Amino acid sequence: MRNENEFDVIIIGAGIGGLGAGNFLQAKNPELKTLIIEQNNYPGGYVSGFTRKGIYFDLGAEGMLNFEKSGSNKILNELGFNHPVIQIEPIEANYRNNDFLKMYSSRDKLLIEIETKYPHEKENVVKFLNECDAINNEIIALGITSPKLSFRKLLEIIFKYPKLRKYGLLKFSHLLDRFLTDENVKNLFKFYCTWLALKSNEITAPIAANIVSEANTFGIHYPVGGMLAFAENLADHYRKNGGQIQYKSKVEKIIISKGAVKGVKLSDGTIVKSTWVISNADLQRTVFDYVGEENFSKPYLKNIKRKDLSITGALLFLTVEKIDLTRYPPHFNISEEIDFDCLIDRLRKGYFDYEFLGVRIPSNIDPNLEVGNKKSMIILAFTPFDWNNNWKAKDKIERKSDYKQLKKEVTQKIIANVEKAIPNLSEHIIFSELATPLTFERYNLASKGAWYATRYDQIVGDFKSQIKNLLFAGSNVSGGGVGTSLFSGLKTGEYLSDKISEKKK
Template identity: 25%
Template sequence: MMTRVDPRLADEAARALAPHAVVIGAGLGGLASAMRLGARGYRVTVIDKLDMPGGRGSAITKNGHRFDLGPTIVTVPQIFKELWAACGRNFHDEVDLRPMDPFYEIRWPDGSTFTACQDTNAMRAEVARLSPADVAGYERFLKDSESRYWFGFEDLGRRSMHKLIDLLKVLPTFVRMRADRSVYAHAAKRFKDERLRMAFSFHPLFIGGDPFNVTSMYILVSHLEKEFGVHYAMGGVAAIAQAMAHVIEEQHGLLRYRSEVDEIVIEDGRATGVRLTGGERIDADIVISNADAGHTHTRLLRHHAAKRWTDRKLAKSRWSMGLYVWYFGTKGTAAKWKDVGHHTILNAPRYKGLVHDIFIKGKLADDMSLYVHRPSVTDPSVAPEGDDTFYVLSPVPHLGHDNPVDWKTESATYRTKMIKVLEDQLLPGLSDHLTEELIFTPEDFRDRYLSPYGSGFSIEPRILQSAWFRPHNVSETVPGLFLVGAGTHPGAGLPGVVSSAEVLDQLVPDPETIQAARR
């Protein structure tokens, strides 16, 4: 008599025998990695100290106001489409992505403005309005940006750079494209007007870089914006994170929140699992760390001698700036401030001097440049009806400088200064409408995200901290350990961290290889 086997039990048995991958951190890099590994046939466990997925891309809701804590824009939606496709799914069936038009408005203290959008003719007209003599320079800048996109993003950014030979092969292209020149220096070659130099050089600040020192390869962002547009996910980036977590769960992956990894377990010279802060051990065939690369090396691998990323080397590295972010709600303002759109950038009187204070001197300046996010003009779900929700970000020094800022004493004063800037330049009468609020300082980034020095974007993307020079996606120290996220290759920002999972997918062994080695 033939015994019938319940196919569901057979599937469960097969999953139990599948190689186990532990992912440390449920940021978007970790979630993307878990999705790709699950699609490959791995049994995946994701561990995060927060109570929700997303990491910096999570959200907090207070009395009807949803505060999206981190990234606010999507610039390369095909990265997500390809990720979902690798899992046999359609991204747009699960995430509602809306194009922004215009992208953002830049304002200067003298009252002049610049509106960025996708249409080339409209952008050409904006350049001409501020400086007719710079239109030809704008055309050249666009060509420069496109060539660096194809090389820096589509080539280097989507493959591993852990072998020195890979670096040596591309050095001639780096030289030809003047990668030694800074983003600002390249913009200054193409534009005479100082406002346009700022408008086409500030983008590295969105990934933690000093425009006056970060390699000019990052002018590729201008091509990203022009070619693919700027988008907003309804429900915020947190909605993307939730959708990613849903895919992982449907792949039968496990997401463990409110659990913190204390160390990566190493036996016989390779990673064999993790140990949580409470002492629990979780065994694994491979370990992927989406924790900050600095935290991974200094804390999670503290009992294992580093070959390259020693505590001393990490301490000497250049780190991205810190962030002071004020999230607040306003009452009855949905029809107020009609000239304030979804994204606005307010410039301080100084550009180079302020950036120098933040990145080099580690000095908290009296003046500030602000990024203002007003998602309620696009997404009604972020605030009660008739109200608004805002997110205002100011770049500030990280905590690793001499005499770091004591935010417990400085935060309230800085908030007062920020209100004055906002009321004077963008939101008159703001103080009369404030309701809910939340403030994150570099100390919160250090404690909530375990970010070294409270830096907003991990290691700064200078030329000698990019590509091969950046922490690799495959550990140089421990076999079986892989790294993804902002502190690894290719870098910070949504396209960077999601691409790091694509690179990981090229590096991890096939599940069949691991199973064969067990036999």
């Protein structure tokens, strides 16, 4: 007979990857005893939100690329989970010279916009998007679910998929240069790489073509009620199928004995036993802190150690009142004369210049998020983690007056820049709070506050670890992004579900 502190599977982290894995396992195996251990008191990790004085804020992600028709949504529907989503349209807009250039998922609307602003490039953009679609169609037909390609898939590419064969080893910059002539237009499409912390000459052409094609065909979706509502719905669905979630509990160690997982030790000293452990937590922390170097081979450790992290930044949360923002696109960037490749270069050199800001107005997507005449705005700025001597927090623990003063200065500069697009905004602000990269590191336990985990070109790409019965789920191994992390969690859950079924036979 098992005691109550003994489980079949423990999942570390209720991020979207952990929730995906838990939902798959528990829906397919209701008799299974699984537990998600989450150090925060809410689900979702970066797919979450909070409420201040009755106004809701997303705390991380604000959109899901092609969620409605995605593989993840299909699997979730099969598991009995549904959450309504709203299409964000335009998907993005760029504010420059007192004007917005809007990027639409509707091809017709996008081409009208390009024709109006860059008439000389319209035909080129048509050809470019057609090529991205053709590459993406081959990716879909080949059924690539992980960046790690098997030998069989490589052979298939060589013999059956001409576009992937042609572009497989080329970078996105090559594709842009081949079809487009105007640097401003190229820059519009480079933006998608910025999220992955890569320049257009670093990201492979097929990966970028996949993102461009999906965004400019199927669009980007927002869950009704906000990101937290989506995560809570997933957590509820998991619990309804018999899963358990323990909030405010931090895993300090993964217990390994004779090369196999035995359970976890929490920071309060409690031991929770399990046959399997799935880590949705940060990869480096899982390997070096929770498991310990002694349990991995030297080449594996070297590989993990040298990984660069993705992008991080600051988020400014604002509650505004008595201001009509409905004429603004729900997601827009203030990016006067900025080239996204240069932005990445400057960030890598440790520079933060406020020249690129992302403005998010959730109530312009879901009007129910406006309460009375008050609504939230979220301003996003990419910044280096260690900017200004770790944000003047020195050893990162010391967040005293210098850190607070710096946050005030940054807040003022950000608001001043947003006022270029929304005049007199400051007169309508009744609440403001700035989250820095240090905040993300602290609240999500993400190395250096990384928003998209390991840089996309350096991901491990395998949910199996070197330790028996230890698996990974989420952006640790799949690369960042809501859809990618969720899909990774569902696939880890599917793998373990199959393994457990095999054992039963």
